[in-house]
Amino acid sequence: MNKKWYLYLISISFFFCCKNKENLALENSFAFEKTKVKIATVRKSSLSTLINSNGKLEAIKKVDLKFENEGIIQKINVHEGDMVMKGDVIAYQSSSHLISEMLKNKETLTKTKLNMEDILLGFGYSLKDSLVIPKETMNMVKSRSRLLEAENQIIQTRKQYLATKIVAPFSGVIANISAHEKELSSMSDKICSLIDSSKLFVTFFILEKELGMVSKGDLIEVFPVAMSKKYKGTIRHINPIVDNNGLILIKATIENKDKLLLHGMNVNVNIVKKINDVICIPKKALVDRQGKKIVFTYSKGKSKWNYVRLGYETSDSIIITKGININDTIITDGNINLAHDAEIEFIE
Structure with missing residues (x-):
């Protein structure tokens, strides 16, 4: 019986000894396995940055047209979408009473001049x-003939007559x-709007951090949604x-040579800028710890x-402003779980 127990204990000891040797061999194989990575040499290069935003088109010249005085609208000469030239009559009010008044004013002026002639004759002139x-x-x-009063009345009546017309201030x-x-139309009633869409504002917003990439005079690309x-x-x-959302308002101008752009249109805006002589690396070389x-x-x-300290970025590249230098060899792949001072092996 004791002999059987002795053989059993020897078998168990031999089994665990072999198992420990296998585990030790496995651990040693992991201990000496090097992490495979891809590398690249840091060089100065250029980065084309893209700022994308949504915006709207606004007419640079836009005015609401109104009559200067209250009156009955006699005629509206235009329809929505009509092109007009500077000086064209857009609409006019009834003015028959003013025409009658101007004729009376002319008669009064004639009588006033005759009266003035009589007074002058009294002075020998x-x-x-x-x-x-x-x-x-x-x-x-x-003063005695009331000539100035008569002339002023003609001027005022003529102004009132001209005010019965709305004339286009620009094309x-x-x-x-x-x-x-x-x-009936009062002085506060808008008749219509006049829009000069030959040149338009493009209004859009950029992020606060993008301000350093934008300057007056920069070119933009505009893509109408329509x-x-x-x-x-x-x-x-x-x-x-x-503003409270960390945004900055930008205004650009755009020529509407083909006359297809409209006030209020929604557009996408791209600002493309090239930054030269910077340290630029692939984004995949960047790790968060x-x-x-x-x-x-x-x-x-x-x-x-x-x-590292980061600068501007694109979808696949980023500028490094501090932390690595020219000619450094950086690890671009295999760095996700990499540790400091780990032994590494290059792969193509």
Whole structure:
């Protein structure tokens, strides 16, 4: 019985001894297995950055047209979408009463001049002698004859007559007609809008961190949502305020040579800028360790991690402003679970 137990104990000991040797061999194989990585040498290069935003088109010249005085709208000469030239009559009010008043004013002026002639004769002059009549005498005669009053009345009536017409202050297209013929219109009532869409503002926002990439005079690409066309514009204004959402308003101008762009259109905006002589690496070389950005470099067969400061970026590349140097060898692949001072092996 004791002999059986003795053989059993020897078998168990032999089994665990072999198992330990297998585990030790496996551990040793893992201990000496090198991490396979891809590398690249840091060089100065250029980076083409892209800022994308959504925006709207706004007419640079847009005005709401109104009558200067209250009156009945006699005629509206335009429809929405009509092109008009500067000086064209857009609409006019009833003015028959003013025409009658102007005729009466002319009669009054004629009578006033006759009365003035009589007064001058009393001083030994006639209207033909106006150049030699003393200034004091002429002023007194005009006052007595009420000539200035009659002339002023003609001027005021003519102004009222001209105010019955709405004339286009510039060439453009008619929009938003909100009045009708034969209805009463006051000074505050808008008749229609006039829009000059030959040149438009493109208004859009950029992020606060993108401000350093944008300058007045930069070119932009504009893509209207309503059509598959590309237009080019130029940044004219950068609002010097960051709003509550961390955004900055930008205004650019765009030529509407084909007349297809409309006030209020939605557009996509691209700003493409090339930054030269910078350290630019692939984004996949960047690793996050506890909220800090790290780039691994290669030195003497081992990995070394380096805390870095980031600059501008694109979808696949990023500028490093601090942390690595020109001619450093960085690890671009196989770095996800890499540790500091790990032994590494290159792969193509």
